[in-house]
Amino acid sequence: MSTTAFLTDSTLCIGCKACEVACKxxxxxxEDGLEWSGNSYDNTMAVGHSTWxxxxxxxxxxxxxxxxxxxEQLPAWGFSSDVCKHCEVAGCLEACPTGAIVRMEFGAVFxxxxxxxxxxxxxxxxxxxxxxxxxxxxxxxxxTFCSDRQRAGLQPACAKACPTESIxxxxxxxxxxxxxxxLKVLDARGVTDAVIYDPKQSSVKGIHSxxxxxxxxxxxxxxxxPEVPTTYLKKAWQSAAVAAGAMLGVxxxxxxxxxx
Amino acid sequence: MSRVPLPELPGRIPDTQSERRLxxxxxxxxxxxxxxxxxxxxxxxxxxxxSPMTGYYGVPLLKEPQWKPxxxxxxxxGGAAGASAVIANMANWLSKDRELLRGARWMAAxxxxxxxxxxxxxxxxxxxxxxxxxxxxxxxxxxxxAWTLSAFSSFSAAAAFANLMRERLGPFIAIRLMxxxxxxxxxxxxxxxxxxxxxLIGATVIPVWxxxxxxxxxxxxxxxxxxxxxxxxxxxxxxxxxLNLLGISASCYELAEGVxxxxxxxxxxxxxxxxxxxxMVRAGGVLSGPxxxxxxxxxxxxxxxxxxxxxxxxxVAGSLLTRFGWVQAGRASARDHRIPLDLxxxxxxxxxxxxxxxxxxxx
Numbered sequence: 001m002s003t004t005a006f007l008t009d010s011t012l013c014i015g016c017k018a019c020e021v022a023c024k025x026x027x028x029x030x031e032d033g034l035e036w037s038g039n040s041y042d043n044t045m046a047v048g049h050s051t052w053x054x055x056x057x058x059x060x061x062x063x064x065x066x067x068x069x070x071x072e073q074l075p076a077w078g079f080s081s082d083v084c085k086h087c088e089v090a091g092c093l094e095a096c097p098t099g100a101i102v103r104m105e106f107g108a109v110f111x112x113x114x115x116x117x118x119x120x121x122x123x124x125x126x127x128x129x130x131x132x133x134x135x136x137x138x139x140x141x142x143x144t145f146c147s148d149r150q151r152a153g154l155q156p157a158c159a160k161a162c163p164t165e166s167i168x169x170x171x172x173x174x175x176x177x178x179x180x181x182x183l184k185v186l187d188a189r190g191v192t193d194a195v196i197y198d199p200k201q202s203s204v205k206g207i208h209s210x211x212x213x214x215x216x217x218x219x220x221x222x223x224x225x226p227e228v229p230t231t232y233l234k235k236a237w238q239s240a241a242v243a244a245g246a247m248l249g250v251x252x253x254x255x256x257x258x259x260x
Numbered sequence: 261m262s263r264v265p266l267p268e269l270p271g272r273i274p275d276t277q278s279e280r281r282l283x284x285x286x287x288x289x290x291x292x293x294x295x296x297x298x299x300x301x302x303x304x305x306x307x308x309x310x311s312p313m314t315g316y317y318g319v320p321l322l323k324e325p326q327w328k329p330x331x332x333x334x335x336x337x338g339g340a341a342g343a344s345a346v347i348a349n350m351a352n353w354l355s356k357d358r359e360l361l362r363g364a365r366w367m368a369a370x371x372x373x374x375x376x377x378x379x380x381x382x383x384x385x386x387x388x389x390x391x392x393x394x395x396x397x398x399x400x401x402x403x404x405x406a407w408t409l410s411a412f413s414s415f416s417a418a419a420a421f422a423n424l425m426r427e428r429l430g431p432f433i434a435i436r437l438m439x440x441x442x443x444x445x446x447x448x449x450x451x452x453x454x455x456x457x458x459x460l461i462g463a464t465v466i467p468v469w470x471x472x473x474x475x476x477x478x479x480x481x482x483x484x485x486x487x488x489x490x491x492x493x494x495x496x497x498x499x500x501x502x503l504n505l506l507g508i509s510a511s512c513y514e515l516a517e518g519v520x521x522x523x524x525x526x527x528x529x530x531x532x533x534x535x536x537x538x539x540m541v542r543a544g545g546v547l548s549g550p551x552x553x554x555x556x557x558x559x560x561x562x563x564x565x566x567x568x569x570x571x572x573x574x575x576v577a578g579s580l581l582t583r584f585g586w587v588q589a590g591r592a593s594a595r596d597h598r599i600p601l602d603l604x605x606x607x608x609x610x611x612x613x614x615x616x617x618x619x620x621x622x623x
Contacts, residue, residue, distance in 0.1 A: 039317040046319060056316060091465060097403035099395035117388035120326040121402040124464040124590070127600070129322040138384040218601045221316035225602060229463045230399055232473045236459040239474050243458070243481035244451035250485075250509045251346050251502075255354040258502025 003107035004150065005172035006159065006209040007179055010080035010220075011186060011194060012166035015041065015055055019081050022161030023053040026146065040077070046221075047082055049132040052143035053158045054082045058219050065190060066214070078213070080220050081158070081167060084109070084130045084143035086208035091228045092142075095125035107172065107208055108145030116140055127204065127226035145208075172208055179212055203228045315601045322465060322594040325587060327382060334378040335457045335583040338409065339484025340491055341371020342453025345416050347488060347506070349447035352440065360497045362423055367491060368446055369420035372413030375453075379409070401460040408452045415446035454484035457583075461590060467600065468593035469586075471528045472521070479517045479582075486510035486548050487579035490572035498568055507571065508556050514578070515549035518542075528599055531592035532585075540585030548578025 023029070029050045037043045040057035047054045059075035062068030068076030090109045093101045100115035101122060111122075111131075118138040122131045131142045146156035154160070159169035168175060179196045186194045197211040197220075204226045213220055272278070289295050315321075348364035351357055380386050392406035422439035429435065458477030461469045469476070489507045497503060521532055521541075531537045555571035558564070593599070 037317075039319070042317075048323075058316065094399050095402060095464075097395070097397060097400045097406055098391040099397070100391070115391055115394075117391040118383050119392070119402055121400070121460075121464075123323050124325050124461075124466055124469075124594075126323065127465045129320065129594075132323050133326045135326070138388075218315055218603065221319060221321050221597070221601070223321060223600045223602070226600075227465065227470075229465050229470065232463040232470045233399065233401070233459070236401070236462040236473045236477060239462075240452070240455040240459050240477035240481075243455040243478040246478070246513075247343065247346060247451055247454065247481055247485055251350045251506060252354075254502045254505040254509065255350040258355070258500065258505055 003172040003208065004145070005086075005107070005170065005175045006083060006156070007168040007170070007175040007212065008081050008083070008209065009166050009168065009179075009182065009212040010078055010214060011182075011191065011212060012164045013055070013079035013081060014164055014166070015057060015077065015079035016163065017055050018161045018163060019053040019158035019167055020044070020051070020055060022157040023143075024051075026149070026157035027052065027144070040075075047084070047130050047132075047142070049134040049141040052083065052141075056080045056082055056220055060215070060219075078215070078220075079166075080211060080213060081162075082220075083158070083209050084145070085128050085204075086143075086145055087128075087226075087228070088205040088207065089203060089228050089230075091125040091127055091204075091230070092122035092131050092140075094228060094230045095121045097121060104145070104147050104150075106145075106147075106150055108147055108150070110144055110147050111140055111142060113139060113141075125229050127223060127228065175210055179210055182212060197222050199224075199226055202226050203231045313604065315597045315603055318597055320595045320597050321600045324591045324594040325466065327587065329584070330378040330382040332583040332587040333580075334375050334382070335480065335587075336484075336487065336580050337371050337378060338375040339454040339457065339480055339583075340487040340579070341368050341375060341416065342412065342450035342455075343481070343485040343488035344368040344371060344492070345412070345419075345443070345446040345450030345453075346485075347492070347503075348419070349443050349450075350502075352443055355500075355502065357497075357500060358427075360492070360500055360503070362427070363492055363495055363497055364488075365416070365420040365423045365443070367488070367495070368416040368450065369413075372409070372416045375409055376413055379406075401456060401463055404452075405456050405460055408449055408456060412446060412449035412453050415442050415449060418442035419446050451481075454488075455481040461586065464590075465600070466590045466593050467528045467596070468531050468589050475517060475520065476586075478513070482510045482513040482517065483548060483579045483582050486514060486552070486575045490552075490575040490579075493568060493572040494576070498565055498572070504556060504560065504568065507552060507575065511549055511553040511556065511571075511575065514545065515553060518545035518549045521545070527605070528593070530596070531589035535592055537585055537588035537592045540581050540588055542585075544578045544581030544583075544585050546578070547574045548582060551578070 032050055037045055040059050042057040044051055044054050058078040060066055062076050066076040068074050086109050093109050097119060098115050098117050100112045102110055104110045116139040118133060120133040122140050123133055131140050133140045149156055155169040159167045183194055193215050195213055197213055197217045198206055200206040202225050285295055344364045345368035348361055348368055351361040351364060380389050383389060397403035419439055419442040422435055422442055426435045426439055455477040458480040462473030462476040464470060489503050493503055532541045552571035552575045555567045559567040
């Protein structure tokens, strides 16, 4: 089966938030209420149960080649549309006790809403802080990778609505190659700080939502070393085994010693 | 016509200097056509720019645990019930204390039932708990926990029922067999019940939890044993020597765990020392470690049962605080963007923007 992916190129993003709107409209997600964050023009802050695409507004000091205007103290903007990473090894999928979270035929990580029971264990198992439980509804929600549209042979709503093709949709391997080529083109133009965010070296083993960013990924709230929580399981169960053995031994001794 | 007094406005009082400055600006503008000036930096400026030092405006990367208070309460109840089943099994094997056996059996069974009720309350509706039982998933501690709880509550209820029948009808072989087998199975699953909750929170992305994954299951098991012993004592089994010995052992471990946690002074463990979560974890540690330990030794020397009762109450309170404190620490840890982003040591909390300061003032 083919694996589909996103490549979100922040050098092409203009911060129009059409992807956010398209995502909400297609997936019929509720509004989150308007709260001014004070952080640039980003008043959404993060992806969540009712926000599956989220444009980040990264402000940099004005700099030649980056934009901004030093005389007027205007910052240089970097935009990047964040989304569920659809990890190769997904923390939420491993943690789900009901089997509600599954891997789709095209590689997406999907929460089946009729099976999710709202235990919210996936929320604390996602190294990217993507999955969130809707407190009113009681179940967890996140980007479905527009599985319904993909099954119908269409591209996801956000990619279709993106006016600059900053959000590219295609085969994972094609997009990985395309990202490398784009990096070369940018480098030739003098944009030397562009990087691809695809944490293959970590226990996540790579993601299906690639990002092309400028500068340190941490400024886009992307962790340098995301870990799938199953990596802690061995240590945890070892400690539990020690605990169980000790408890058994101590109670045995206490009752033997307490006989008198 | 009466004049409504105008509300006092916050602002500057004009003086000669300020007026002279404005006149000078007007003259300069008239003369040259432009007045170059840096302007005034708004309150809170310079605004936080994105940098590897600040992350993304200090917005938390991870989502906070969304469990209701029923879940830490379940950690307490389930832990005590599990340890109680182990105590019941040992009493059955090694002790002639039928009262203690019955008390521990019923506490295990009652705790098992209450645990299920608490989890269902957290999920919202009973049918949702059944979804946990449609798969068996060893790599998910939540799945393992759901199966353990189901098995434990069945076995402990069967053991308590058999115990009741044995007392009512007499020790028939079938009834004794049922109590012994169900009791042993309840003890085996009870061992998992009291320790797996440490695995459950340890194997997550929350930094303060997975940092301490190597001792959390032991910590929670000791806490469960401590509370089981203490609850049994409070219920009237306060002349059992075995229980006092168990209480001493559990408090010893809790003391050691407290010392260990306090000695790890890196920033990942900050929520265990600072804020509400720090206060709860620390108070829980003191109330379940040194305090009951001292009281139990004092009881052993003086034989004053009031001291033993005080130790029991202290342990129960400490055990409850420990579970709530750890869940609260997880929330605080998730809010700290610095650790998952691996921002350099010494990175301060991100400065608030002028807008956030203004909002705070309004609130």
